[in-house]
Amino acid sequence: MLVSFLIPVRNGEDTIDQALESVLSQGEEVLEVVVVDDGSTDGTASRIEGRAERDGRVRLVRRPPGGIVSALNAGLALCRGQFVARMDADDISLPGRVRRQVEFLRRHREVDLAGCLVEAASLSGKLSPGVLRYVEWSNSLVAHGEIVREIFVESPIVHPTFMARRSFFEEMGGYREVPWAEDYDLILRAACRGKRFGKVPEKLLLWRDHPGRLVRRDPRCKRRALFRAKAHFFRLMKGISRVGVVGAGTSGKKVARALVDEGVEVEFFVDNRESPPGRAVMGRPAFGFPEGIPGDFLRRVRGIHLVLAVGEEKGRDLLVKLLGSEGFVEGRDFTRFL
Structure with a gap:
């Protein structure tokens, strides 16, 4: 049992098919894809159900809208893989992502939470200068020392690139409801506990920006x-x-x-x-x-x-x-x- 992917989604019918395809095509290392539909009102659930009928690795969890943190924790409780990987419903895992991150964590057993570099794209026009600056900065931080050195500048690991042993998420108690972004909170809590970080120095995720993305709307990300x-x-x-x-x-x-x-x-x-x-x-x-x-x-x-x-x-x-x-x-x- 290798990798469980965790994907929370709400009203993602326009992108969920591509996201699922990018994950399922990673190969036999993918044990399952746990998709938590957090109260979608569009055709998201039916699209996921259709994919689940064709590929038994897709597991759909439907729930009333409760927010990103409760959706993530509900999905984490169902993940069975040795490793848990994150992705959002509007992103694309590029070929080789799973294999490279699993290899990285096996080779660097001292690393508790791994990421990778990202390629940024926009679903609604040009990327903003702010997004471009953030991606360039985040991609420049690869080794543990670099990540910790600049951990108070911004969240140094892009959330949809997370991969860690399931035991890491269990030890950290999952995600927390706090007044700031849940992924940054997890990284900072892990740093407080002396956990170690690292990244595969390759672009293995297409991070797709658009006006409806949660990071643009949620006051916890401001x-x-x-x-x-x-x-x-x-x-x-x-x-x-x-x-x-x-x-x-x-x-x-x-x-x-x-x-x-x-x-x-x-x-x-x-x-x-x-x-x-x-x-x-x-x-x-x-x-x-x-x-x-x-x-x-x-x-x-x-x-x-x-x-x-x-x-x-x-x-x-x-x-x-x-x-x-x-x-x-x-x-x-x-x-x-x-």
């Missing part, structure tokens, strides 16, 4: 909710009680509020604005350096962990380079939240 998740697990994982926030704009203030709500004291803000004497942001000292943060300032604050909340990519990259030149190590001395 920036404010993600900041709450980052702040919550930052305190749990690092045990840091005071920080300096680099970035005093809208995002910097949101990050700071989320950290304060989790009991992390924000000592000061730093940005690139002109700073009159006594300038404050949220009642904290704010230091502005239009020409870049000088080394003597960084040396003075060396004992305080820096949280980077700089959204502009070029400025963020220059800042990371500057910190590195001063001997700051990412993860140990500073953490990116964007």
Whole structure:
């Protein structure tokens, strides 16, 4: 018994056939495909039933609408394979995905949760710059150290690429109903427990974006909710009680509020604005350096962990380079939240 695929769906009649075909054609490693229909009102269920009649590996679970987390957990309870793989009803598993991920987990027994690289596509036109940036960033993180180093930037493993031993999901207690995205929550909880991550360094999933995709509609996937998740697990994982926030704009203030709500004291803000004497942001000292943060300032604050909340990519990259030149190590001395 090898791989159980877990696919939750609601009103996916336009894409479910392609999704199922891409999984079933992976070969004999696929034991079953557990499809949880979470209250569809279109023809999704009849399409799945038709496929189940032709291929007994397809198992349909119909239930009233209860949301993604309860659908995932209902499906997990039925998975019988040694490994459980995730996919969504609008995605495509590319040829060789199952074989390559199973080989990877068998070869790297220290890895608890595996992903792969993704190829992004749009079902409704051009891909947005945000999606392209996220995919490029996620695909750049392959090894465990890279994934953990940037785990607070964004969810580093695309959810439909997940594959893990069934025992991993059981040990983690499945998915949780929390105010932020359930896949990011699972990754962060696993990191807190010292679990290890990795990716097959090949594009094995076609990740298809469209306006109706849950990540675009669900408030749990929006920036404010993600900041709450980052702040919550930052305190749990690092045990840091005071920080300096680099970035005093809208995002910097949101990050700071989320950290304060989790009991992390924000000592000061730093940005690139002109700073009159006594300038404050949220009642904290704010230091502005239009020409870049000088080394003597960084040396003075060396004992305080820096949280980077700089959204502009070029400025963020220059800042990371500057910190590195001063001997700051990412993860140990500073953490990116964007």
